[in-house]
Amino acid sequence: MSIDWQAFTIYAAVSALIGGFMIGLAAVWLAWANGRIAGISGILGHVVELVVQQKREPFGWRLAFLVGLIGAPVVWMLFAALPTTVQETGSVGLVVGGVLVGLGTRYANGCTSGHGICGLSRFSLRSLIAVCSFMGSAVITVYLMRHLLGASA
């Protein structure tokens, strides 16, 4: 293993740490203010569930949370330019990956935010198992794609 010092600069490290604090704070804030877990896949999945089951139930706080999250880059742009993002995955990869993330997070009842941040912060063994499972499979997937197949889907 070698460290990618070109990507892992002091600036990147400090941004990562402060960004992490903000993510943790947002999770604690939603629990303290609304009594809810900030799990993105759960919140989004619940909205999908209401639509599929044709329930006439308002989306409530979930919609406000999603609007805040989707609006974050827009608010960011009022003050500064968005950091550049690089996406090497092609359309087919995005579709296959997106469907797998949608299905998988619903079966697992959580993703990086719900299990990763909230669950681990609450010392949940269930979340620890989930995090090890998705981290493990993500690392193996990247290894297979980059080093064995040498392709970006």
Next chain:
Amino acid sequence: MQWVTAGLAGLLLGMGLILSGMANPAKVIGFLDVAGPWDPSLGLVMGGGLVVGSIGFALLKKQPKTLTGEPLNLPTSRKIDLRLVLGSVLFGIGWGITGICPGPGLVLLGAGIPEGIIYIASLLAGMTLYSLIEKLRHSA
């Protein structure tokens, strides 16, 4: 009030994802690619989130009353089963292929980046598929 506090939580989370680099798929893949030149940044995101999260949730335990008066609705399930593990494995494969997990996907969508739009449309399709499968299973 409930809407305002939830909206602020979403906004703060989104800002954190942008600042931290989690919303940059190439950076996420650089973290997951332990065999290549490795970028440890996202370990710090996780670490930072967990420090604040563990202190915050510990304090919340002693303060069961929420700001908006809503009941504290924390998960109680302790079940460790195949559903949890296989679901997480599927999620990890999708995360590895794209470098995007659900939160950053929504941020990329909000930024109007085409990849974010394709990703979220597919993610919603996957979630719809789940709801339909479960609906069929329960009615069968």
